[in-house]
Amino acid sequence: MDILVVNPNTTAGMTAKIGAAAAAVAAPGTRIIAVNPETGPASIEGWVDGALAVPGLLQEIARGEARGVAGHVIACFDDTGLDAARSLAAAPVVGIGEAGFHVASLLAGRFSVVTTLARSIPVIEANLLRYGLAGRCARVRASEIPVLELERPGSDAEARISAEIAAALAEDRAEAIVLGCAGMADLAARLSARHGVPVIDGVAAAVTLVEGLARLGLRTAKTGGYAAPRPKPYAGAVFAPT
Ligand SMILES: O=C(O)C[C@H]1NC(=O)NC1=O
Secondary structure (H helix, E strand, O other), X not given: OEEEEEOOOOOHHHHHHHHHHHHHHOOOOOEEEEEOOOOOOXXXXXXXXXXXXXXXXXXXXXXXXXXXXXXXXXXXOOOOOHHHHHHHOOOOEEEHHHHHXXXXXXXXXXXXXXXOOHHHHHHHHHHHHHHOOHHHEEXXXXXXXXXXXXXXXXXXHHHHHHHHHHHHHHHOOOOEEEEEOHHHHHHHHHHXXXXXXXXXXXXXXXXXXXXXXXXXXXXOOOOOOOOOOOOOOOOOOOOOOO
């Protein structure tokens, strides 16, 4: 099966890292197609970036549908454009944030999230409430690392994320950690070994979940909020549903 993994920001190096993390957990016979839009923000840090990333994301989802992928992963921890993507897609669409929260909830009574900048915290907290999982999340913490700092060789990003994990374990009664950025995908195993608790990468979680949905032959529900958009003009849009 083919799984489309969309990095909704436009940083190709991050897309490559995400694609490698996805391929590392994909089942034999699953092909990972990792893409990012040509238009939109270089990184998603808060509400404005998230809104401006959606047209390009939807363009990639539409392309994936046209090529008949078995499922889609939105590889931004904010689950950017998730509901709109599900409205466009027949195949299942899984966001790495929602996937990470659910996987953590299957492993621990309480988990904390460690993300990048504090401006992302309200976005993530809103999603936790929307998904009905706020009660399982002890706290959403920021390591105060800009997203693209995770891509810079020699950055101290891993050390700062590790310190925030230590604080979560000491102060939040967190029993597991969800890494709150797709750009942290390569750090989960090392951080889990260092801290002795499950550290969940949303990319791996989402790929595994969407493969399972596809294997069950399950598709996105189309009789309610995820029904296809009605035909209408979209003047001057970067992307418009056909
Ligand atoms: O909200 C964040 O900081 C993380 C989010 N931003 C991004 O460009 N990819 C992400 O996973």
